[in-house]
Amino acid sequence: MPNSNPFLAAIVLAGGKSRRMGTDKALLKLGDETLLQRTCHIAAAVCEAVSVVTPWGDRYRSELSPTITLIPEPTVPGEQSAGPLMGFLHALPQQQAEWILLLACDLPRLQQSVLERWRQDLATLPDTALAYVPHVSQGWEPLCGFYRRDCLESLEAFVEGGDRSFQKWLEILPAQPIPVTGDDVLFNCNTPEDWESVQKTR
Numbered sequence: 533m534p535n536s537n538p539f540l541a542a543i544v545l546a547g548g549k550s551r552r553m554g555t556d557k558a559l560l561k562l563g564d565e566t567l568l569q570r571t572c573h574i575a576a577a578v579c580e581a582v583s584v585v586t587p588w589g590d591r592y593r594s595e596l597s598p599t600i601t602l603i604p605e606p607t608v609p610g611e612q613s614a615g616p617l618m619g620f621l622h623a624l625p626q627q628q629a630e631w632i633l634l635l636a637c638d639l640p641r642l643q644q645s646v647l648e649r650w651r652q653d654l655a656t657l658p659d660t661a662l663a664y665v666p667h668v669s670q671g672w673e674p675l676c677g678f679y680r681r682d683c684l685e686s687l688e689a690f691v692e693g694g695d696r697s698f699q700k701w702l703e704i705l706p707a708q709p710i711p712v713t714g715d716d717v718l719f720n721c722n723t724p725e726d727w728e729s730v731q732k733t734r
């Protein structure tokens with residue numbers, strides 16, 4: 533039987549608390565779209581399926597296309613969110629695609645063309661590569677990267693050990709770096725000052 537599973541599906545992370553921004557980053561408006569809408573549009577153009585993983589599904593449902601799957605995530609009591617690694621782990625078992633594009637929702641300079649180029653590279657990677665992730669001088673950029681569905685076992689074992697650091701997991705994963713020259717596309721906005729600079733340069 534032919535394999536009808538999609539090749540690439542996107543998981544968009546929208547479960548953070550935006551404490552530094554002071555207002556929900558996912559709902560900041562860039563032109564006509566919120567950051568979350570923009571991220572999902574780009575993801576849908578590059579991937580066969582898109583999911584958003586978040587504990588705040590009610591807040592986002594009305595602004596997202598019905599083709600987008602919302603994956604509800606439990607909230608953690610107290611100030612902390614579970615963090616991006618846990619959000620990814622929560623959504624990954626529900627994916628059927630061979631590869632997952634993991635995206636933060638706070639990447640205002642994300643470009644479809646760049647993701648399409650990186651997608652094309654996936655077919656050239658050795659079977660042993662479980663992730664294909666941008667690498668810059670400060671380290672990995674895990675929230676704009678590609679992961680084989682088969683990395684689930686490794687992720688579960690890593691989290692079982694009590695760790696929550698994406699950087700540390702990628703060091704042990706078999707991850708292939710995406711060489712990035714200008715990292716503008718990876719700019720993530722965390723503070724009101726970041727957001728101001730995004731609006732100025734539009």
Ligand SMILES: Nc1nc2c(ncn2[C@@H]2O[C@H](COP(=O)(O)OP(=O)(O)OP(=O)(O)O)[C@@H](O)[C@H]2O)c(=O)[nH]1
Pocket residue numbers: 545546547548549550551552553557585586587605613614615616618619620635636637638675720722
């Ligand atoms: N699903 C999910 N996503 C998360 C979680 N924590 C952070 N994220 C997402 O991961 C991405 C990067 O997170 P941060 O830039 O630290 O965002 P944040 O946690 O909202 O911001 P701060 O509260 O200022 O740290 C954003 O898309 C967040 O929505 C989580 O526990 N679950």
Ligand SMILES: [Mg+2]
Pocket residue numbers: 636638720721722
């Ligand atoms: Mg961020």
